[in-house]
Amino acid sequence: MKQVTILRQAIEQNPHSSEAYYNLGSAMSDEGLWSEAADMFRQAIKLNPHNPKFYNKLGIVLENANMLSQAAELFGWAIKLRPDYIEALNNISTVLIRTNRFKEAEEYLRCALEINPRYAKAYNNLGMVLENMNRRVEALGCFRQAIALEPNNSVFYTNVGKMLKEFRQLNEAEVCIQQALALRPDSVNANLALATLYLLQEQYEKGWEKYDDWRLVRDGNRHLPIPQWQGEDLTGRRILLFADQGFGDTIHFIRYALMVAKLASETNLLIPKPLRRLLVFSLTNCKICNSDRIDARDYDFISPLLSLPHRFNTSRETIPQATPYLHPSRAIVETWSKTLDKIDSGKKYRIGVVWAGNPAHVNDRNRSIPFDVFSSLFDISKVSWISLQKGKRVTDLATTSNKVIDISGALVDFAETAGVIANLDLVITVDSAVAHLAGSMGQKTWLLLPYNPDWRWQLDREDSPWYPTLRLFRQHEIDTWAEVLAKVRKSVEELLGELLGDHS
Incomplete structure (x- = not known):
């Protein structure tokens, strides 16, 4: 100065x-x-x-x-x-x-x-x-x-x-x-x-x-001046957990809130609005907070969700694998059941799809799939194709002549998306928040991954230690989505053959 x-x-x-x-x-x-x-x-x-x-x-x-x-x-x-x-x-x-x-x-x-x-x-x-x-x-x-x-x-x-x-x-x-x-x-x-x-x-x-x-x-600690939890005894203590990354990360690591709730007298969650309704249904032993009502004097400790794997010394053997840990509202599930029955009379195998993630994500150029490649799946018969896609890429649907049910306008938050997923037989998705949501619900999910995946999906393996119901389809070379979709298509046809006796 x-x-x-x-x-x-x-x-x-x-x-x-x-x-x-x-x-x-x-x-x-x-x-x-x-x-x-x-x-x-x-x-x-x-x-x-x-x-x-x-x-x-x-x-x-x-x-x-x-x-x-x-x-x-x-x-x-x-x-x-x-x-x-x-x-x-x-x-x-x-x-x-x-x-x-x-x-x-x-x-x-x-x-x-x-x-x-x-x-x-x-x-x-x-x-x-x-x-x-x-x-x-x-x-x-x-x-x-x-x-x-x-x-x-x-x-x-x-x-x-x-x-x-x-x-x-x-x-x-x-x-x-x-x-x-x-x-x-x-x-x-x-x-x-x-x-x-x-x-x-x-x-x-x-x-x-x-x-x-x-x-x-x-x-940085973008929230209140509350001591960071470093693993101290939480008996009789109140802790505030907050989402410090995107929706997918929040869904992935919210499982640790259940572990914290067993240790603390009161566990509070500061979560983005699109997730709040779903978490109210799911985490009944935690309190969902609004940011405008937070007072630092009400808490003994604070922790970002993504710090919790470190605090619990997570290893290969101790990854908390129990699913489902997120549960949709029964009322929302029933509403979507009636809506989808009106469309396909409940007679078709239902597959939800997401072909693009958040365009602002640093790795979106690798993990999102060109629609003309992904849409090669949609001419498979005996399937109700249900788009779970949100954002600008929803407009891709206008370029296909195949019937894909677009419900994007009704997916106002993750509680609604979870209600739809509960009525599906399978979810096929790129690395997105929907992949985490379906996995956290214990739903059958096929995840399509680039050659250079996010760290949590590891390398080469076809399963995930984080979500037991996920099957991973990987690129074996950079930018080879056509090969991945060909394998997915074959797997869908084999699945239909086993379940429905149909090979079309």
Whole structure:
């Protein structure tokens, strides 16, 4: 802050100096004073609208504030003023990556590298672009080139390690991530990458602690100033458990709330609204809370749900496998039974389907399936195909001529989805919250997984230690969904043949 004070004095002495405002803005940025820094850069631009570095710096500040469209516009102005401004070319690419405009990002990065072929950060960003465009071999080459140019950058080693993990070169991936940590032991991304690598291989003793600790560093305690539960005796104590990740993770790890409830005098759950009704039906020994009614004085401890496997020292042998642990409302189940009977008279084998997960998920490009591939199932007769799909991908149904029952408008929360699932014979889904919901209900579920799966599904096995009723269908090569769907189709036909005496 001393530097900020000195630079304020410089402006008082020369209030018309654009450089003085730029220098003060830069110092404020270093102190994390983003709003004040933005004001200084705007004043610098006002005094001298022809200096590209002012626009570039303001763009960086706005990107940090998640004002991405404005940031891209400012980087664009910097480039117009100076077409060979490689830092601005690289910076606009980071915004375009964050907004999934990968082709545009590639063009800017290729331009930067043409100007300076030794610009390591541009190679790293180009690797990220190519990875998201499923050009993985090229991406790995770019990450390696970044290391060759800047061998002491921890981020580059982490990215190589993650890419090697996608190629199932797990030993080499661990070596790279360990190198990243040797360069920067406090790297959150590298520590989490190593933790998930351990969990993927069922090395739970090594994985849980690192995963728990570094996830909390990344996310922080986003709730009240209540002591974090570290495994202390809960006799006579009140604890607040909260969902710290997405719906699928919450459903997956809510099983541990049942274990906590056996130890504490009162177990409270702070859960996103779409899950509350279902959990009220299911977890009768827990209290579901509203965030606007939480008082820190009411609780002795707090814990995120994803910390609980670590707190209970979960190993391969002690994974809590008992299902079902989530139960739909009988009234909702009966309502959906009547609704579906009106459609198929209860005479067809009912299969619920989900072909796409949350588009905001970091691995959605791998785990969601193109509809033209998935829809190859829908011409199998003797099946009532019932879409459990939510979100924008529901519109995919308009592209198939086969009959698929669309009930998306009625799936207002997970209690309704659970009521539908209870009336199905089978659920076929990508890695999504529905997979966890069906598994937690003990329903027969076929889960379709990419070559590089989420850590909880491990590698190669066709079953899941977390959900006994799941059968896993895996890609054996990257981007080979057609092969997976062919196997699923054959399995559906075999199942119908066994149950209905039909092979069509």
